[in-house]
Amino acid sequence: MFRNNPIAIVLFCAVVACSLTAESLASGQSGPTIQTDNQNAPLPGITAEKIVHDVIGSVVKVTDGEGDSPPIDWTFEADEFRHVEILERRATPTAAAITVFMTTRNNPEPDEEAVQVSGKLRLHYQREGGQWVLRTIENLTFCYTIGIST
Numbered sequence: 001m002f003r004n005n006p007i008a009i010v011l012f013c014a015v016v017a018c019s020l021t022a023e024s025l026a027s028g029q030s031g032p033t034i035q036t037d038n039q040n041a042p043l044p045g046i047t048a049e050k051i052v053h054d055v056i057g058s059v060v061k062v063t064d065g066e067g068d069s070p071p072i073d074w075t076f077e078a079d080e081f082r083h084v085e086i087l088e089r090r091a092t093p094t095a096a097a098i099t100v101f102m103t104t105r106n107n108p109e110p111d112e113e114a115v116q117v118s119g120k121l122r123l124h125y126q127r128e129g130g131q132w133v134l135r136t137i138e139n140l141t142f143c144y145t146i147g148i149s150t
Contacts, residue, residue, distance in 0.1 A: 080104055
């Protein structure tokens with residue numbers, strides 16, 4: 001069949017040569033990966049799970065949802081609930097700015113009020129030693145409310 005149809009052979013070869021590899025499809029790249037001798041090993045991505053962990057211990061100034069009170073410091077504690085949705089990513093080989101919508105809440109003692117904090121944050125990462133390191137957190141709309149609706 002191929003002996004009688006040279007156009008089919010040429011088309012088949014062109015499709016095979018231009019096809020994406022299974023590895024590039026799995027990694028989300030639009031073409032083959034090219035590595036040079038001095039290129040670092042691939043970096044892990046900045047995922048929602050990584051952000052949930054990276055913010056622990058960070059402090060952000062927040063205002064109340066009504067805007068009536070002066071800003072307070074919110075410290076992300078390891079044992080508090082956090083949910084992160086990544087909205088936007090901007091990256092260079094050495095820096096990244098990730099905009100997220102985050103919701104978190106405190107773990108109040110019996111005599112404390114429950115506080116929920118949610119809104120947009122922009123996280124600034126720097127690439128160091130093959131890893132992405134969180135450097136600063138910019139508050140875009142992150143604010144608190146007293147009491148948590150379930």
